[in-house]
Amino acid sequence: MNGQARLAAQSRKWLLEALFKLLKQRDYSAITVKDIAETAQLSRRTFYRAFKNKDELLKYYGEHVMQRYLAALQQHEDINLTFEQVLRVFFNFWWQERQQIKLLIQQNLFISLLPTIVPQSFHLYELFDAPWHIQGTPQEINYIMSFSVAGFWNILNTWLAKEDPEEPAEMVKILLKAIHKLKS
Structure with missing residues (x-):
């Protein structure tokens, strides 16, 4: 796996961890992409490179x-x-x-x-x-x-x-x- 692929995989992992961290605090319907990205300490652009929503x-x-x-x-x-x-x-x-x-x-x-x-x-x-x-x-x-x-x-x-x-x-x-x- 090259450096860019490793970075993308790490970003997906952080986004997923952020989602589960937020699910402990609030309802899924109240969680935004912005919330997930901020919790993962990534940009929304990074989120949208990996996922549509x-x-x-x-x-x-x-x-x-x-x-x-x-x-x-x-x-x-x-x-x-x-x-x-x-x-x-x-x-x-x-x-x-x-x-x-x-x-x-x-x-x-x-x-x-x-x-x-x-x-x-x-x-x-x-x-x-x-x-x-x-x-x-x-x-x-x-x-x-x-x-x-x-x-x-x-x-x-x-x-x-x-x-x-x-x-x-x-x-x-x-x-x-x-x-x-x-x-x-």
Whole structure:
């Protein structure tokens, strides 16, 4: 990455940090591009070089966090992950993002990231040979992935909205227990 690309990436990072800092203080609808740029100690021109508006900045977060989640999954040498292993990766990853996610949930912004994240999620079955979700025709896989992504999304929305969410390991146990009950 050249110097200019590194500077642009750093500016995007600072703008994103500024947005989340402001979300702790006020409602998203009351936050302006000027507010974000000033909090990041950057010019509005710099903001507009990176993003069209604050919604694009929020969308960038969704895309960026999903890319990092996919990278976390790919770090596992064993691409034949069991469902339990996928749950562990899922809950551990999102636990690290809990403060940002909680802010988005509180402001009813988390749901707006779903259209950004869903298309990327559908590439999971191309990356991993996880039999619990990729067996079947393309149409069956599409339905299973839709069901899985929406289910995981709702779990995040419920789990991380709590004042004191359970630890990731506890969430894995809870889901595995629930799935075993469903199978019975």
